[in-house]
Amino acid sequence: MKSEVIAYPKDELLSMLRTMQRIRMFEEKAGMMYGQRKIGGFCHLYTGQEAVAAGAISVLDLTKDYVLTAYRDHGHAIACGMDPKKAMAELFGKVTGCSRGKGGSMHFFDASRHFLGGNGIVGAQIPVATGVAFAQQYQGSDGVTLCFFGDGAFHQGALHESFNLARIWNLPIVYIVENNQWGMGTSWKKVSAVHDFSRTAEAYGMAGYACEGMDVLEVRRIVDMAVAEARKGNPSLIEARTYRYKGHSMSDPQKYRTREEIDAYRARDAIALFRAFLEKEGILDESAWRQIEEDTAREMDEAVRFAEESPEPALLELYADIIV
Amino acid sequence: MAEMTYRDALNRALDEEMKRDERVFLIGEEVGEYDGAYKVSRGLLAKYGPKRVRDTPISELGFTGLGVGAALAGLRPVVEWMTHNFALLALDQVVNNAAKMRQMSGGQLSVPIVFRGPNGPAEYLAAQHSQSFAAYWMHVPGLLVVAPATPADAYGLLKSAIRNDNPVVVLEAELMYSWKGEVPDQEFLIPIGKARVAREGSDLTLISFSKPVRLAEQAAEKLAEKGISAEVIDLRSLRPLDEETLAASVRKTHRAVVIDEAWPMASVGATVSHLIMSRCFDVLDAPVEFVSGEDVPMPYNHRLELAAQPSVEKVLKAAGRVLYREDLSNG
Numbered sequence: 001m002k003s004e005v006i007a008y009p010k011d012e013l014l015s016m017l018r019t020m021q022r023i024r025m026f027e028e029k030a031g032m033m034y035g036q037r038k039i040g041g042f043c044h045l046y047t048g049q050e051a052v053a054a055g056a057i058s059v060l061d062l063t064k065d066y067v068l069t070a071y072r073d074h075g076h077a078i079a080c081g082m083d084p085k086k087a088m089a090e091l092f093g094k095v096t097g098c099s100r101g102k103g104g105s106m107h108f109f110d111a112s113r114h115f116l117g118g119n120g121i122v123g124a125q126i127p128v129a130t131g132v133a134f135a136q137q138y139q140g141s142d143g144v145t146l147c148f149f150g151d152g153a154f155h156q157g158a159l160h161e162s163f164n165l166a167r168i169w170n171l172p173i174v175y176i177v178e179n180n181q182w183g184m185g186t187s188w189k190k191v192s193a194v195h196d197f198s199r200t201a202e203a204y205g206m207a208g209y210a211c212e213g214m215d216v217l218e219v220r221r222i223v224d225m226a227v228a229e230a231r232k233g234n235p236s237l238i239e240a241r242t243y244r245y246k247g248h249s250m251s252d253p254q255k256y257r258t259r260e261e262i263d264a265y266r267a268r269d270a271i272a273l274f275r276a277f278l279e280k281e282g283i284l285d286e287s288a289w290r291q292i293e294e295d296t297a298r299e300m301d302e303a304v305r306f307a308e309e310s311p312e313p314a315l316l317e318l319y320a321d322i323i324v
Numbered sequence: 325m326a327e328m329t330y331r332d333a334l335n336r337a338l339d340e341e342m343k344r345d346e347r348v349f350l351i352g353e354e355v356g357e358y359d360g361a362y363k364v365s366r367g368l369l370a371k372y373g374p375k376r377v378r379d380t381p382i383s384e385l386g387f388t389g390l391g392v393g394a395a396l397a398g399l400r401p402v403v404e405w406m407t408h409n410f411a412l413l414a415l416d417q418v419v420n421n422a423a424k425m426r427q428m429s430g431g432q433l434s435v436p437i438v439f440r441g442p443n444g445p446a447e448y449l450a451a452q453h454s455q456s457f458a459a460y461w462m463h464v465p466g467l468l469v470v471a472p473a474t475p476a477d478a479y480g481l482l483k484s485a486i487r488n489d490n491p492v493v494v495l496e497a498e499l500m501y502s503w504k505g506e507v508p509d510q511e512f513l514i515p516i517g518k519a520r521v522a523r524e525g526s527d528l529t530l531i532s533f534s535k536p537v538r539l540a541e542q543a544a545e546k547l548a549e550k551g552i553s554a555e556v557i558d559l560r561s562l563r564p565l566d567e568e569t570l571a572a573s574v575r576k577t578h579r580a581v582v583i584d585e586a587w588p589m590a591s592v593g594a595t596v597s598h599l600i601m602s603r604c605f606d607v608l609d610a611p612v613e614f615v616s617g618e619d620v621p622m623p624y625n626h627r628l629e630l631a632a633q634p635s636v637e638k639v640l641k642a643a644g645r646v647l648y649r650e651d652l653s654n655g
Contacts, residue, residue, distance in 0.1 A: 066397065100430030109429035116396055117429070121420050127386050128421055131393020131401075138349070138375065138399060161386025168381070321431030322466050324489040 046075035051270035055219030064143035071106035123156030152183030170233035213242030333475035352404030388414035405441035423466030440494035451621035456586035473537035480514030525555035588616035
């Protein structure tokens, strides 16, 4: 980590660290609860990738900016400020969940914080996010949209059609591919003609940036720059190179990768790196870190308690909220 | 009251709604500079400018999904598909995004968007450009689907669709664009979800929607010449479906022929036939007859393509069967 990027106020740096730790703790709790069968279905954990959502979303003003992502969405929701209680209750399928128990893990939404999902079809949120940016331009707001997706989405037609539309209309959008290197069990290299996603931007006349996704300050710096350009009508693509520690979803035996590969990435864990950096710079000390750990652990315990104690949706909810 | 083509009725609806509400914009292939592949958007670019009449690349998935996002963020897009044949490239955006966002978000979001364009068999266009996808849309909870058969309904239903806060699919048809009909000068809306009794009758009910409504009306004329009084129901809305009007008519006539130009399997006609069977079984005097398109991809050859579609003759034969009149069914 480079200290020249430390142009950010101390409280913002600590806030990013806290967000990363909250995501990590939330995901660990979610994994445990899944093991206890409190949560069903597909559950894609974000552990390992925290720096990307935390760094990127810290740039935004969510009164005017928007965020959309795919189904590995818990981290982005928390980074947008969703209450972990509502997030955990959603995983439990409770009516107090962010989507009233209708969406589950893959479909977190928080309209008041401009977090528009939580989208389950690979790459299908990319045209939608492009449309949100279209509306921002149409309405004359100077808002931008951050559109997250994984390396698995990169070869969908939806992505390429969207890149083209964003550029011909100069839409205020930043596309962020979180290249965690495994599209389910398929190596991104095996299915990608060019092993540098950021270069694809060139084909659409956009700026493309490659970024070390385990370094929250680099994510923040590059997204800052891209967002400023987007507000001027220059869409761009950022490839954040990152890694997921857990399987694709909870049911993944992970035979496609080695223990050594995972350990190598864990050795440069985004939270540990950032924490060490802040300690070295004198911004964080041991007791302050301990406090963050305790606060987040307590917050997630409370989230689980809230989810446990919340009621199931009434059966008549089945027919609610389909048509206005 | 002015006589107007179906095309101009749609154009008038678009024009009035764009004038009324700044959030309404039209997006699709050839909608602007070209004035619309079928001239439905004629003059709108000149009037409203390129911000609100947006020519797109040939990119159905992309611009349909973009419309969904724009609707989520507060606009009211009208997405024109040059034809419904090409809408299959965007099927995922309609089914998985437009129709489900509200439910998946626990009611936080709504998607006020219109998807419109010509659907159904046309002429000499062969298999990929001549087919009805009405059932694809009707199948999906979270969508509304309308299929106007007259210029007045095209006008009134499109206006209602644009003002509706749900995603609405509008089924038009190439061959209907030049059809003429009376459209009142005064502004009016046609409510979504209400069928139209196109002709009153007492001996049997002919039920259809979109282009084949005209076939049903022509068949009713022929039947009248033989002293048979046919009621014609134009469904107009496929979702929600006006089951009450449908059932009331069949309860009166006791006999029903359903006409749908799509393939027969899992079609709108199949569903309507089932609904009549289950709601009116006690009063039916004959099994419900279903005149569908033939179960084949549309051929280019004109004689064959006509044979693949419902016709007045096919409707008369079906009417003969429900009336137990061999003179009709063999004639």
